[in-house]
Amino acid sequence: MSHYFYSDEVSGNRERALEAAVELLGTSGLRSLTHARVDACAGLPPGSTSNSFRTREALLIGVVEHMVSAEAPAVDAVVLPHTADDFATELTRLFEFLVGPNKTMTTARMVLLVEASHDHALRAALAAGRTAMEQVMMPTLIALGAPQPRELMAALAAAFEGMFLHRIARHADLDPKTVFDMILRGGLT
Secondary structure (H helix, E strand, C coil), X not given: CHHHHHXXXXXXXXXXXXXXXXXXXXXXXXXXCCHHHHHHXXXXXXXHHHHHXXXXXXXXXXXXXXXXXXXXXXXXXXXXXXXXXXXXXXXXHHHHHHHCCCHHHHHHHHHHHHHHHHCHHHHHHHHHHHHHXXXXXXXXXXXXXXXCHHHHHXXXXXXXXXXXXXXXXXXXXXXXXXXXXXXXXXXXX
């Protein structure tokens, strides 16, 4: 019985560490991410984070996997729309969630995207997360009649990332619905 308690405790500590790592990345940047700071932020005993994530790279990849898992319900909630306008509305709703209630996690993702420019393992983990999102949305693009659904999906993903930077880093007031409408109008003809 104590084995199960230990496993639950380790699993709970791991989740707390990942949530703390996201918080640190999203509020203080990459330099703030150390095993000791994650422990302190999560309220864990010293050494807890390094027990679950031996290296910084393991911690970064764990954070990416945690973010993908945490955001999956929001991406899955994008209903199968019947029109391009409905889809643009759903994408706008998702965007506003990601830069509103989920802003810290989205900011953490932006920090990791920059770091991934010279870290192959992190780049691969982020690409796997993007692929998971694309798999959810691709059937909608096909159902809407996109002649090149992969290219349209790439344009939408690039728009999300670019608008994240504008909204979060520049505090720019932009209308994501207009951007999504334009991309879908061009990609569905």
